[in-house]
Amino acid sequence: MFDLLSDEIKRKRNPSCIGLDTSLKCLPPGFRRRFDTDTLEGAAEAVLAYNKELIDALEYIVPAVKVQVAYYEMYGVEGMRAFLHTLMYAKRAGFVVIADAKRNDIASTAEAYAKAFLGEAELENGSIPVFDADILTVNPYLGTDGIAPFLNENPKKGIFVLVKTSNPSSSELQDLKLEDGRAVYEAVGDLVLRWGQGTAAFNGWSRVGAVVGATYPEQGAALRRRMTNTFFLLPGYGAQGAKGKDIAAMFDKTGRGAIVNSSRAILNAWEKTNTDFKTAACEAAIKMRDDIISTLRQG
Protein backbone atom coordinates (compact mmCIF):
# COMPACT_ATOMS: atom_id res chain seq x y z
CA MET A 1 0.00 0.00 0.00
CA PHE A 2 2.84 2.44 0.71
CA ASP A 3 4.22 1.73 -2.75
CA LEU A 4 0.86 2.78 -4.19
CA LEU A 5 0.78 5.85 -1.93
CA SER A 6 4.30 6.72 -3.07
CA ASP A 7 3.23 6.41 -6.72
CA GLU A 8 0.19 8.62 -6.16
CA ILE A 9 2.34 11.24 -4.44
CA LYS A 10 4.66 11.20 -7.45
CA ARG A 11 1.81 11.36 -9.94
CA LYS A 12 0.18 14.36 -8.27
CA ARG A 13 3.59 15.84 -7.32
CA ASN A 14 2.30 16.42 -3.82
CA PRO A 15 3.55 14.68 -0.66
CA SER A 16 0.67 15.89 1.50
CA CYS A 17 -2.75 14.72 2.58
CA ILE A 18 -5.85 16.48 3.81
CA GLY A 19 -7.10 15.60 7.26
CA LEU A 20 -10.89 15.40 7.24
CA ASP A 21 -11.31 16.16 10.95
CA THR A 22 -14.64 17.64 10.05
CA SER A 23 -16.91 18.95 12.80
CA LEU A 24 -19.79 21.40 12.47
CA LYS A 25 -17.44 24.20 13.55
CA CYS A 26 -15.44 23.79 10.31
CA LEU A 27 -18.43 24.54 8.08
CA PRO A 28 -19.25 28.07 6.90
CA PRO A 29 -22.53 29.28 8.46
CA GLY A 30 -24.21 29.53 5.06
CA PHE A 31 -23.35 25.90 4.34
CA ARG A 32 -24.51 24.71 7.77
CA ARG A 33 -27.87 26.39 7.33
CA ARG A 34 -28.79 23.94 4.56
CA PHE A 35 -29.02 21.16 7.17
CA ASP A 36 -30.91 20.50 10.39
CA THR A 37 -27.78 20.90 12.50
CA ASP A 38 -29.69 20.67 15.76
CA THR A 39 -29.76 16.88 15.42
CA LEU A 40 -26.94 14.33 15.24
CA GLU A 41 -28.40 13.12 11.93
CA GLY A 42 -28.37 16.61 10.43
CA ALA A 43 -24.88 17.36 11.74
CA ALA A 44 -23.56 14.12 10.22
CA GLU A 45 -25.29 14.88 6.93
CA ALA A 46 -23.74 18.37 6.85
CA VAL A 47 -20.27 17.00 7.60
CA LEU A 48 -20.56 14.38 4.84
CA ALA A 49 -21.77 16.97 2.32
CA TYR A 50 -18.86 19.27 3.21
CA ASN A 51 -16.38 16.40 2.85
CA LYS A 52 -17.77 15.51 -0.57
CA GLU A 53 -17.38 19.08 -1.78
CA LEU A 54 -13.79 19.20 -0.53
CA ILE A 55 -13.00 15.81 -2.08
CA ASP A 56 -14.37 17.05 -5.43
CA ALA A 57 -12.35 20.25 -5.17
CA LEU A 58 -9.05 18.57 -4.21
CA GLU A 59 -9.27 15.47 -6.38
CA TYR A 60 -6.57 16.52 -8.83
CA ILE A 61 -4.33 18.25 -6.30
CA VAL A 62 -3.99 15.91 -3.33
CA PRO A 63 -3.17 12.17 -3.37
CA ALA A 64 -4.60 11.06 -0.03
CA VAL A 65 -7.10 11.89 2.68
CA LYS A 66 -6.74 11.11 6.37
CA VAL A 67 -10.14 10.75 8.00
CA GLN A 68 -10.09 11.20 11.78
CA VAL A 69 -12.71 8.82 13.19
CA ALA A 70 -13.16 10.75 16.46
CA TYR A 71 -15.07 13.55 14.72
CA TYR A 72 -17.53 11.04 13.26
CA GLU A 73 -17.99 9.04 16.48
CA MET A 74 -18.86 12.39 18.03
CA TYR A 75 -22.05 12.40 15.94
CA GLY A 76 -22.92 8.85 16.97
CA VAL A 77 -24.31 6.17 14.69
CA GLU A 78 -25.16 8.67 11.95
CA GLY A 79 -21.66 10.12 12.30
CA MET A 80 -20.24 6.67 11.59
CA ARG A 81 -22.43 6.51 8.51
CA ALA A 82 -20.89 9.83 7.37
CA PHE A 83 -17.45 8.32 8.06
CA LEU A 84 -18.24 5.29 5.90
CA HIS A 85 -19.59 7.37 3.04
CA THR A 86 -16.65 9.79 3.24
CA LEU A 87 -14.25 6.86 2.83
CA MET A 88 -16.26 5.41 -0.06
CA TYR A 89 -16.50 8.76 -1.83
CA ALA A 90 -12.80 9.50 -1.43
CA LYS A 91 -11.82 6.06 -2.74
CA ARG A 92 -14.04 6.45 -5.79
CA ALA A 93 -12.37 9.82 -6.43
CA GLY A 94 -9.00 8.06 -6.53
CA PHE A 95 -7.62 9.09 -3.14
CA VAL A 96 -5.58 6.78 -0.95
CA VAL A 97 -7.66 6.62 2.22
CA ILE A 98 -6.07 6.66 5.67
CA ALA A 99 -8.40 5.94 8.60
CA ASP A 100 -6.92 7.78 11.58
CA ALA A 101 -8.31 5.75 14.47
CA LYS A 102 -5.21 4.92 16.57
CA ARG A 103 -6.85 1.60 17.46
CA ASN A 104 -5.15 -0.79 19.85
CA ASP A 105 -6.11 -3.88 21.84
CA ILE A 106 -5.16 -7.45 22.70
CA ALA A 107 -4.93 -9.94 19.82
CA SER A 108 -8.53 -11.21 19.58
CA THR A 109 -9.90 -7.67 19.82
CA ALA A 110 -7.28 -6.15 17.51
CA GLU A 111 -8.50 -8.72 14.99
CA ALA A 112 -12.01 -7.28 15.23
CA TYR A 113 -10.65 -3.76 14.65
CA ALA A 114 -8.59 -5.06 11.72
CA LYS A 115 -11.70 -6.56 10.16
CA ALA A 116 -13.61 -3.30 10.71
CA PHE A 117 -11.05 -0.96 9.16
CA LEU A 118 -8.92 -3.02 6.76
CA GLY A 119 -10.61 -6.37 6.25
CA GLU A 120 -13.94 -8.10 6.17
CA ALA A 121 -16.43 -9.04 8.88
CA GLU A 122 -17.24 -12.73 9.07
CA LEU A 123 -20.94 -13.42 8.59
CA GLU A 124 -22.88 -16.69 8.61
CA ASN A 125 -21.68 -17.64 5.12
CA GLY A 126 -18.72 -15.66 3.80
CA SER A 127 -17.53 -12.21 4.77
CA ILE A 128 -18.02 -8.59 3.74
CA PRO A 129 -15.84 -5.43 3.81
CA VAL A 130 -16.81 -2.87 6.46
CA PHE A 131 -15.09 0.54 6.47
CA ASP A 132 -12.41 -0.73 4.08
CA ALA A 133 -9.69 1.92 4.43
CA ASP A 134 -6.31 1.51 2.70
CA ILE A 135 -4.22 2.36 5.76
CA LEU A 136 -5.02 2.54 9.49
CA THR A 137 -3.19 4.34 12.29
CA VAL A 138 -2.42 2.07 15.26
CA ASN A 139 -1.11 2.67 18.81
CA PRO A 140 1.87 0.45 19.80
CA TYR A 141 1.43 0.28 23.60
CA LEU A 142 0.29 -3.39 23.62
CA GLY A 143 3.22 -4.78 21.60
CA THR A 144 3.36 -7.38 18.83
CA ASP A 145 0.17 -9.29 19.48
CA GLY A 146 -1.79 -6.02 19.21
CA ILE A 147 -0.12 -5.26 15.85
CA ALA A 148 0.04 -8.60 14.02
CA PRO A 149 -3.74 -8.89 13.44
CA PHE A 150 -3.68 -5.65 11.42
CA LEU A 151 -0.95 -7.07 9.17
CA ASN A 152 -2.57 -10.48 8.82
CA GLU A 153 -5.95 -9.18 7.74
CA ASN A 154 -5.15 -8.07 4.17
CA PRO A 155 -1.64 -8.14 2.66
CA LYS A 156 -2.45 -5.21 0.36
CA LYS A 157 -3.04 -2.81 3.24
CA GLY A 158 -0.74 -0.94 5.59
CA ILE A 159 -0.62 0.61 9.04
CA PHE A 160 0.99 3.73 10.49
CA VAL A 161 2.13 3.04 14.06
CA LEU A 162 2.43 5.97 16.49
CA VAL A 163 6.12 6.51 17.21
CA LYS A 164 6.55 10.18 18.17
CA THR A 165 3.29 12.12 18.25
CA SER A 166 2.96 15.82 17.37
CA ASN A 167 1.32 17.06 20.59
CA PRO A 168 3.11 19.09 23.31
CA SER A 169 2.92 16.38 26.01
CA SER A 170 4.16 13.57 23.77
CA SER A 171 7.48 13.89 25.62
CA GLU A 172 6.02 12.76 28.96
CA LEU A 173 6.05 9.08 28.06
CA GLN A 174 7.63 8.88 24.60
CA ASP A 175 10.85 10.76 25.48
CA LEU A 176 11.61 8.90 28.72
CA LYS A 177 15.14 7.49 28.59
CA LEU A 178 15.61 3.75 28.80
CA GLU A 179 18.58 2.19 30.60
CA ASP A 180 20.01 1.16 27.22
CA GLY A 181 20.19 4.82 26.17
CA ARG A 182 17.25 4.82 23.77
CA ALA A 183 14.19 6.97 24.31
CA VAL A 184 10.85 5.12 24.52
CA TYR A 185 9.86 6.42 21.06
CA GLU A 186 13.14 5.10 19.63
CA ALA A 187 12.38 1.69 21.11
CA VAL A 188 8.97 1.89 19.43
CA GLY A 189 10.74 2.85 16.19
CA ASP A 190 12.84 -0.31 16.52
CA LEU A 191 9.67 -2.37 17.08
CA VAL A 192 8.18 -0.80 13.95
CA LEU A 193 11.25 -1.92 12.00
CA ARG A 194 10.88 -5.44 13.39
CA TRP A 195 7.15 -5.60 12.64
CA GLY A 196 7.83 -4.47 9.08
CA GLN A 197 10.60 -6.99 8.39
CA GLY A 198 9.85 -9.09 5.34
CA THR A 199 6.72 -7.12 4.43
CA ALA A 200 8.29 -4.92 1.73
CA ALA A 201 8.29 -5.79 -1.95
CA PHE A 202 11.67 -5.52 -3.72
CA ASN A 203 13.01 -1.98 -3.19
CA GLY A 204 9.64 -1.06 -1.71
CA TRP A 205 8.27 0.32 1.52
CA SER A 206 7.57 -1.76 4.61
CA ARG A 207 3.86 -2.35 5.34
CA VAL A 208 4.41 -0.84 8.79
CA GLY A 209 4.72 2.93 8.55
CA ALA A 210 5.34 5.38 11.39
CA VAL A 211 3.55 8.48 12.70
CA VAL A 212 6.19 11.12 13.46
CA GLY A 213 5.10 14.61 14.54
CA ALA A 214 6.22 17.35 12.14
CA THR A 215 6.51 19.47 15.27
CA TYR A 216 9.64 17.56 16.40
CA PRO A 217 12.15 18.09 13.56
CA GLU A 218 15.24 16.73 15.33
CA GLN A 219 13.66 13.55 16.56
CA GLY A 220 12.02 13.06 13.18
CA ALA A 221 15.33 13.44 11.33
CA ALA A 222 17.00 10.96 13.71
CA LEU A 223 14.18 8.46 13.19
CA ARG A 224 14.54 8.80 9.41
CA ARG A 225 18.23 7.88 9.70
CA ARG A 226 17.30 4.70 11.62
CA MET A 227 14.29 3.79 9.48
CA THR A 228 15.23 3.79 5.83
CA ASN A 229 12.34 1.86 4.27
CA THR A 230 9.59 3.04 6.63
CA PHE A 231 6.96 5.42 5.25
CA PHE A 232 6.25 8.33 7.63
CA LEU A 233 2.97 10.11 8.27
CA LEU A 234 3.83 13.61 9.49
CA PRO A 235 1.00 15.36 11.36
CA GLY A 236 1.35 18.79 12.96
CA TYR A 237 1.87 20.92 9.85
CA GLY A 238 -0.10 24.15 9.74
CA ALA A 239 -2.41 24.73 12.71
CA GLN A 240 -0.03 22.86 15.05
CA GLY A 241 2.86 25.06 13.95
CA ALA A 242 5.27 23.02 11.80
CA LYS A 243 6.49 24.44 8.47
CA GLY A 244 8.06 22.93 5.35
CA LYS A 245 11.63 23.43 6.57
CA ASP A 246 10.83 21.45 9.75
CA ILE A 247 10.03 18.28 7.87
CA ALA A 248 12.55 18.16 5.01
CA ALA A 249 14.86 15.79 6.90
CA MET A 250 11.98 13.38 7.60
CA PHE A 251 11.86 12.50 3.90
CA ASP A 252 14.55 10.27 2.42
CA LYS A 253 17.44 11.61 0.33
CA THR A 254 15.38 11.47 -2.86
CA GLY A 255 12.56 13.48 -1.29
CA ARG A 256 10.27 10.48 -0.87
CA GLY A 257 8.97 8.29 1.94
CA ALA A 258 6.72 10.67 3.84
CA ILE A 259 3.35 12.35 3.65
CA VAL A 260 2.50 15.53 5.52
CA ASN A 261 -0.98 15.99 6.94
CA SER A 262 -2.85 19.21 7.46
CA SER A 263 -6.40 19.30 8.76
CA ARG A 264 -7.64 22.56 10.21
CA ALA A 265 -5.59 24.83 7.90
CA ILE A 266 -7.45 23.34 4.92
CA LEU A 267 -10.88 22.61 6.44
CA ASN A 268 -11.16 26.10 7.92
CA ALA A 269 -9.26 27.97 5.19
CA TRP A 270 -12.45 29.88 4.24
CA GLU A 271 -12.30 31.78 7.55
CA LYS A 272 -9.24 33.74 6.42
CA THR A 273 -10.30 34.59 2.86
CA ASN A 274 -13.10 36.29 0.97
CA THR A 275 -13.56 33.37 -1.40
CA ASP A 276 -15.81 30.32 -1.13
CA PHE A 277 -14.64 27.40 1.01
CA LYS A 278 -13.61 25.20 -1.91
CA THR A 279 -11.40 27.83 -3.50
CA ALA A 280 -9.94 28.61 -0.09
CA ALA A 281 -9.22 24.91 0.57
CA CYS A 282 -7.56 24.51 -2.84
CA GLU A 283 -5.42 27.60 -2.34
CA ALA A 284 -4.35 26.42 1.13
CA ALA A 285 -3.58 22.92 -0.19
CA ILE A 286 -1.51 24.31 -3.08
CA LYS A 287 0.35 26.67 -0.76
CA MET A 288 1.16 23.76 1.54
CA ARG A 289 2.29 21.58 -1.37
CA ASP A 290 4.55 24.32 -2.73
CA ASP A 291 6.02 25.03 0.72
CA ILE A 292 6.91 21.36 1.20
CA ILE A 293 8.21 20.80 -2.33
CA SER A 294 10.39 23.91 -2.31
CA THR A 295 12.00 22.72 0.93
CA LEU A 296 12.63 19.26 -0.47
CA ARG A 297 14.36 20.77 -3.54
CA GLN A 298 16.64 22.88 -1.36
CA GLY A 299 17.43 19.97 0.93
Added chain:
Amino acid sequence: MFDLLSDEIKRKRNPSCIGLDTSLKCLPPGFRRRFDTDTLEGAAEAVLAYNKELIDALEYIVPAVKVQVAYYEMYGVEGMRAFLHTLMYAKRAGFVVIADAKRNDIASTAEAYAKAFLGEAELENGSIPVFDADILTVNPYLGTDGIAPFLNENPKKGIFVLVKTSNPSSSELQDLKLEDGRAVYEAVGDLVLRWGQGTAAFNGWSRVGAVVGATYPEQGAALRRRMTNTFFLLPGYGAQGAKGKDIAAMFDKTGRGAIVNSSRAILNAWEKTNTDFKTAACEAAIKMRDDIISTLRQG
Protein backbone atom coordinates in the same frame (compact mmCIF):
# COMPACT_ATOMS: atom_id res chain seq x y z
CA MET B 1 -17.99 7.42 39.15
CA PHE B 2 -15.65 4.95 40.83
CA ASP B 3 -17.39 5.67 44.14
CA LEU B 4 -20.68 4.68 42.51
CA LEU B 5 -19.06 1.61 40.96
CA SER B 6 -17.65 0.68 44.37
CA ASP B 7 -21.12 1.04 45.93
CA GLU B 8 -22.70 -1.14 43.25
CA ILE B 9 -20.04 -3.80 43.75
CA LYS B 10 -20.82 -3.77 47.47
CA ARG B 11 -24.57 -3.87 46.90
CA LYS B 12 -24.40 -6.86 44.57
CA ARG B 13 -21.49 -8.41 46.53
CA ASN B 14 -19.67 -8.99 43.28
CA PRO B 15 -16.43 -7.29 42.19
CA SER B 16 -16.68 -8.47 38.59
CA CYS B 17 -18.05 -7.28 35.29
CA ILE B 18 -19.15 -8.99 32.13
CA GLY B 19 -17.35 -8.11 28.95
CA LEU B 20 -19.80 -7.86 26.09
CA ASP B 21 -17.25 -8.63 23.34
CA THR B 22 -20.13 -10.06 21.39
CA SER B 23 -19.52 -11.36 17.88
CA LEU B 24 -21.69 -13.77 15.88
CA LYS B 25 -19.38 -16.60 16.95
CA CYS B 26 -20.55 -16.20 20.56
CA LEU B 27 -24.20 -16.89 19.74
CA PRO B 28 -25.67 -20.40 19.85
CA PRO B 29 -26.62 -21.58 16.33
CA GLY B 30 -30.30 -21.77 17.24
CA PHE B 31 -30.25 -18.14 18.41
CA ARG B 32 -28.36 -16.97 15.31
CA ARG B 33 -30.91 -18.61 13.03
CA ARG B 34 -33.57 -16.13 14.14
CA PHE B 35 -31.70 -13.36 12.28
CA ASP B 36 -30.46 -12.70 8.75
CA THR B 37 -26.83 -13.16 9.75
CA ASP B 38 -25.58 -12.92 6.20
CA THR B 39 -25.84 -9.11 6.39
CA LEU B 40 -24.10 -6.61 8.69
CA GLU B 41 -27.56 -5.36 9.74
CA GLY B 42 -28.73 -8.84 10.69
CA ALA B 43 -25.48 -9.64 12.49
CA ALA B 44 -25.73 -6.41 14.50
CA GLU B 45 -29.38 -7.13 15.31
CA ALA B 46 -28.48 -10.63 16.52
CA VAL B 47 -25.64 -9.33 18.70
CA LEU B 48 -27.89 -6.70 20.28
CA ALA B 49 -30.64 -9.24 20.97
CA TYR B 50 -28.10 -11.59 22.60
CA ASN B 51 -26.71 -8.77 24.74
CA LYS B 52 -30.21 -7.81 25.92
CA GLU B 53 -30.94 -11.38 26.97
CA LEU B 54 -27.66 -11.56 28.90
CA ILE B 55 -28.27 -8.18 30.52
CA ASP B 56 -31.73 -9.36 31.64
CA ALA B 57 -30.27 -12.59 32.99
CA LEU B 58 -27.37 -10.98 34.89
CA GLU B 59 -29.12 -7.86 36.14
CA TYR B 60 -29.24 -8.92 39.79
CA ILE B 61 -25.89 -10.71 39.84
CA VAL B 62 -23.36 -8.40 38.18
CA PRO B 63 -22.81 -4.66 38.86
CA ALA B 64 -21.18 -3.56 35.60
CA VAL B 65 -20.75 -4.37 31.94
CA LYS B 66 -17.70 -3.62 29.82
CA VAL B 67 -18.66 -3.23 26.19
CA GLN B 68 -15.76 -3.71 23.76
CA VAL B 69 -16.34 -1.30 20.88
CA ALA B 70 -14.17 -3.25 18.39
CA TYR B 71 -16.79 -6.00 18.04
CA TYR B 72 -19.45 -3.44 17.15
CA GLU B 73 -17.29 -1.46 14.71
CA MET B 74 -16.71 -4.82 13.02
CA TYR B 75 -20.37 -4.78 11.95
CA GLY B 76 -20.10 -1.21 10.65
CA VAL B 77 -22.70 1.51 11.08
CA GLU B 78 -25.37 -0.95 12.21
CA GLY B 79 -22.86 -2.45 14.62
CA MET B 80 -22.43 0.96 16.20
CA ARG B 81 -26.20 1.17 16.53
CA ALA B 82 -26.10 -2.14 18.42
CA PHE B 83 -23.32 -0.69 20.60
CA LEU B 84 -25.44 2.37 21.41
CA HIS B 85 -28.52 0.31 22.24
CA THR B 86 -26.49 -2.15 24.33
CA LEU B 87 -25.21 0.75 26.44
CA MET B 88 -28.69 2.26 26.80
CA TYR B 89 -30.25 -1.08 27.73
CA ALA B 90 -27.55 -1.86 30.29
CA LYS B 91 -27.85 1.57 31.89
CA ARG B 92 -31.62 1.25 32.19
CA ALA B 93 -31.09 -2.15 33.85
CA GLY B 94 -28.93 -0.45 36.49
CA PHE B 95 -25.48 -1.53 35.33
CA VAL B 96 -22.46 0.75 35.48
CA VAL B 97 -21.39 0.91 31.84
CA ILE B 98 -17.74 0.81 30.83
CA ALA B 99 -16.99 1.55 27.15
CA ASP B 100 -13.81 -0.33 26.34
CA ALA B 101 -12.48 1.70 23.41
CA LYS B 102 -8.85 2.47 24.42
CA ARG B 103 -9.19 5.80 22.62
CA ASN B 104 -6.21 8.16 22.37
CA ASP B 105 -5.29 11.24 20.37
CA ILE B 106 -3.98 14.81 20.56
CA ALA B 107 -5.96 17.30 22.62
CA SER B 108 -8.47 18.62 20.05
CA THR B 109 -9.25 15.11 18.83
CA ALA B 110 -9.32 13.56 22.30
CA GLU B 111 -11.99 16.17 23.03
CA ALA B 112 -14.10 14.78 20.18
CA TYR B 113 -13.71 11.24 21.58
CA ALA B 114 -14.57 12.53 25.06
CA LYS B 115 -17.75 14.08 23.71
CA ALA B 116 -18.63 10.86 21.88
CA PHE B 117 -18.19 8.49 24.82
CA LEU B 118 -18.60 10.53 28.01
CA GLY B 119 -20.02 13.92 27.08
CA GLU B 120 -22.24 15.69 24.62
CA ALA B 121 -21.78 16.64 20.96
CA GLU B 122 -22.10 20.34 20.25
CA LEU B 123 -24.85 21.08 17.75
CA GLU B 124 -26.04 24.38 16.28
CA ASN B 125 -27.90 25.34 19.46
CA GLY B 126 -26.99 23.35 22.55
CA SER B 127 -25.57 19.86 22.82
CA ILE B 128 -26.73 16.25 23.10
CA PRO B 129 -25.30 13.06 24.67
CA VAL B 130 -23.97 10.49 22.20
CA PHE B 131 -22.88 7.05 23.48
CA ASP B 132 -22.93 8.31 27.07
CA ALA B 133 -20.96 5.62 28.91
CA ASP B 134 -20.06 5.99 32.59
CA ILE B 135 -16.40 5.08 32.21
CA LEU B 136 -14.09 4.89 29.17
CA THR B 137 -10.79 3.05 28.74
CA VAL B 138 -7.99 5.29 27.39
CA ASN B 139 -4.45 4.65 26.08
CA PRO B 140 -1.73 6.81 27.72
CA TYR B 141 0.87 6.97 24.93
CA LEU B 142 0.20 10.65 24.08
CA GLY B 143 0.59 12.01 27.62
CA THR B 144 -1.37 14.64 29.55
CA ASP B 145 -2.93 16.57 26.71
CA GLY B 146 -4.46 13.35 25.37
CA ILE B 147 -5.92 12.58 28.82
CA ALA B 148 -7.17 15.92 30.16
CA PRO B 149 -10.07 16.27 27.65
CA PHE B 150 -11.61 13.05 28.99
CA LEU B 151 -11.53 14.44 32.53
CA ASN B 152 -12.80 17.88 31.55
CA GLU B 153 -15.84 16.63 29.66
CA ASN B 154 -18.05 15.54 32.58
CA PRO B 155 -16.92 15.56 36.23
CA LYS B 156 -19.23 12.67 37.08
CA LYS B 157 -17.47 10.26 34.76
CA GLY B 158 -14.22 8.34 34.97
CA ILE B 159 -11.53 6.76 32.82
CA PHE B 160 -9.45 3.61 33.08
CA VAL B 161 -5.98 4.25 31.65
CA LEU B 162 -3.98 1.30 30.27
CA VAL B 163 -1.05 0.71 32.61
CA LYS B 164 -0.08 -2.96 32.31
CA THR B 165 -2.17 -4.87 29.76
CA SER B 166 -3.11 -8.55 30.03
CA ASN B 167 -1.74 -9.80 26.70
CA PRO B 168 1.46 -11.87 26.27
CA SER B 169 3.43 -9.18 24.40
CA SER B 170 2.57 -6.37 26.81
CA SER B 171 6.14 -6.73 28.13
CA GLU B 172 7.74 -5.61 24.85
CA LEU B 173 7.15 -1.94 25.49
CA GLN B 174 5.54 -1.75 28.93
CA ASP B 175 8.26 -3.66 30.79
CA LEU B 176 11.26 -1.83 29.29
CA LYS B 177 13.47 -0.48 32.07
CA LEU B 178 13.98 3.27 32.30
CA GLU B 179 17.30 4.74 33.38
CA ASP B 180 15.69 5.79 36.69
CA GLY B 181 14.95 2.13 37.47
CA ARG B 182 11.22 2.19 36.81
CA ALA B 183 9.61 0.09 34.11
CA VAL B 184 7.63 1.98 31.44
CA TYR B 185 4.35 0.71 32.94
CA GLU B 186 5.39 2.00 36.37
CA ALA B 187 6.08 5.42 34.85
CA VAL B 188 2.57 5.27 33.35
CA GLY B 189 1.24 4.31 36.79
CA ASP B 190 2.91 7.44 38.20
CA LEU B 191 1.31 9.55 35.45
CA VAL B 192 -2.07 8.00 36.33
CA LEU B 193 -1.54 9.10 39.93
CA ARG B 194 -0.67 12.62 38.78
CA TRP B 195 -3.66 12.83 36.42
CA GLY B 196 -5.94 11.72 39.23
CA GLN B 197 -4.64 14.21 41.81
CA GLY B 198 -7.42 16.34 43.22
CA THR B 199 -10.16 14.42 41.43
CA ALA B 200 -11.23 12.22 44.35
CA ALA B 201 -14.01 13.10 46.74
CA PHE B 202 -13.18 12.82 50.47
CA ASN B 203 -11.96 9.25 51.11
CA GLY B 204 -13.04 8.36 47.59
CA TRP B 205 -11.50 6.98 44.46
CA SER B 206 -9.56 9.05 41.93
CA ARG B 207 -11.40 9.69 38.65
CA VAL B 208 -8.45 8.15 36.82
CA GLY B 209 -8.47 4.37 37.18
CA ALA B 210 -5.96 1.89 35.78
CA VAL B 211 -6.16 -1.18 33.57
CA VAL B 212 -3.92 -3.88 35.06
CA GLY B 213 -3.86 -7.34 33.52
CA ALA B 214 -4.99 -10.09 35.91
CA THR B 215 -2.45 -12.24 34.06
CA TYR B 216 0.46 -10.38 35.72
CA PRO B 217 -0.07 -10.93 39.47
CA GLU B 218 3.29 -9.63 40.70
CA GLN B 219 3.26 -6.41 38.70
CA GLY B 220 -0.37 -5.90 39.67
CA ALA B 221 0.36 -6.31 43.37
CA ALA B 222 3.28 -3.88 43.12
CA LEU B 223 1.10 -1.33 41.33
CA ARG B 224 -1.55 -1.64 44.05
CA ARG B 225 1.07 -0.78 46.68
CA ARG B 226 1.98 2.41 44.75
CA MET B 227 -1.59 3.37 43.84
CA THR B 228 -3.75 3.38 46.93
CA ASN B 229 -6.77 5.35 45.77
CA THR B 230 -6.78 4.20 42.12
CA PHE B 231 -9.56 1.87 41.00
CA PHE B 232 -8.27 -1.05 38.91
CA LEU B 233 -9.94 -2.79 35.98
CA LEU B 234 -8.51 -6.31 35.82
CA PRO B 235 -8.94 -8.03 32.45
CA GLY B 236 -7.56 -11.47 31.65
CA TYR B 237 -9.61 -13.58 34.06
CA GLY B 238 -11.05 -16.79 32.59
CA ALA B 239 -10.28 -17.34 28.90
CA GLN B 240 -6.92 -15.52 29.20
CA GLY B 241 -5.92 -17.75 32.12
CA ALA B 242 -5.95 -15.74 35.37
CA LYS B 243 -7.69 -17.16 38.44
CA GLY B 244 -9.05 -15.64 41.65
CA LYS B 245 -5.82 -16.20 43.59
CA ASP B 246 -3.90 -14.23 40.93
CA ILE B 247 -5.79 -11.04 41.56
CA ALA B 248 -6.32 -10.94 45.33
CA ALA B 249 -3.34 -8.61 45.87
CA MET B 250 -4.64 -6.17 43.26
CA PHE B 251 -7.53 -5.28 45.57
CA ASP B 252 -6.89 -3.07 48.58
CA LYS B 253 -6.63 -4.44 52.12
CA THR B 254 -10.37 -4.23 52.64
CA GLY B 255 -11.03 -6.21 49.44
CA ARG B 256 -12.16 -3.19 47.47
CA GLY B 257 -10.83 -0.99 44.65
CA ALA B 258 -10.90 -3.35 41.70
CA ILE B 259 -13.26 -5.00 39.27
CA VAL B 260 -12.42 -8.18 37.38
CA ASN B 261 -13.60 -8.60 33.81
CA SER B 262 -14.47 -11.78 32.02
CA SER B 263 -15.79 -11.84 28.49
CA ARG B 264 -15.54 -15.09 26.57
CA ALA B 265 -16.00 -17.37 29.62
CA ILE B 266 -19.45 -15.82 30.15
CA LEU B 267 -20.52 -15.06 26.57
CA ASN B 268 -19.62 -18.55 25.37
CA ALA B 269 -20.50 -20.44 28.58
CA TRP B 270 -23.32 -22.31 26.75
CA GLU B 271 -20.73 -24.22 24.70
CA LYS B 272 -19.64 -26.21 27.73
CA THR B 273 -23.03 -27.01 29.23
CA ASN B 274 -26.30 -28.67 28.33
CA THR B 275 -28.38 -25.72 29.53
CA ASP B 276 -29.60 -22.65 27.67
CA PHE B 277 -27.16 -19.77 27.19
CA LYS B 278 -28.68 -17.54 29.89
CA THR B 279 -28.50 -20.20 32.58
CA ALA B 280 -24.97 -21.03 31.46
CA ALA B 281 -23.94 -17.34 31.61
CA CYS B 282 -25.46 -16.95 35.10
CA GLU B 283 -23.73 -20.06 36.38
CA ALA B 284 -20.39 -18.93 34.95
CA ALA B 285 -20.84 -15.44 36.42
CA ILE B 286 -21.71 -16.83 39.86
CA LYS B 287 -18.77 -19.24 39.76
CA MET B 288 -16.45 -16.36 38.90
CA ARG B 289 -17.89 -14.16 41.66
CA ASP B 290 -17.49 -16.92 44.24
CA ASP B 291 -13.94 -17.67 43.12
CA ILE B 292 -12.93 -14.04 43.51
CA ILE B 293 -14.76 -13.46 46.79
CA SER B 294 -13.39 -16.61 48.42
CA THR B 295 -9.86 -15.47 47.53
CA LEU B 296 -10.45 -12.01 48.94
CA ARG B 297 -11.68 -13.53 52.23
CA GLN B 298 -8.61 -15.70 52.54
CA GLY B 299 -6.31 -12.77 51.64
